[in-house]
Amino acid sequence: MNITTGRQEKRIITVGVYGMLFLLGVVQGLIGSFQYSRTAGSVPAAALVSCAAILATCLLGAWAMHSPSGAILPGMGWLITSFVLSMPVSNGSVIITNTAPGKTYLYGGTLSVAVAVVVSFVAIARRPGTQPR
DSSP, X not given: OOHHHHHHHHHHHHHHHHHHHHHHHHXXXXXXXXXXXXXXXXXXHHHHHHHHHHXXXXXXXXXXXXXXXXXXXXHHHHHHHHHHHTSOOXXXXXXXXXXXXXXXXXXXXXXXXXXXHHHHXXXXXXXXXXXXX
């Protein structure tokens, strides 16, 4: 195996991992969009768990890939999926409603993604001797 083949294989694997991170964000957005309204008393428990899950996914993705892109891609998948599912359709039905759990899910999840991306950029910038990919 020569050097060029090794670099191509590494590139293919990297693209595949980023694709899977994006799909993981999409899946979390799909699950969260249909489960956000579950509460524990008056606390929107499922919305808060969904926010924590996307935060953890983004942070772990950035850590695993040694790049802020590892946080951005699952966050993009989650954001696109969640906000598309929050839009009303022609017959008037809405999946994510304008309720406290719905707002917690959308705004909290968006904040979680933003925090994870900023933290990953700061962590990469402070790491000595490494450059973001």
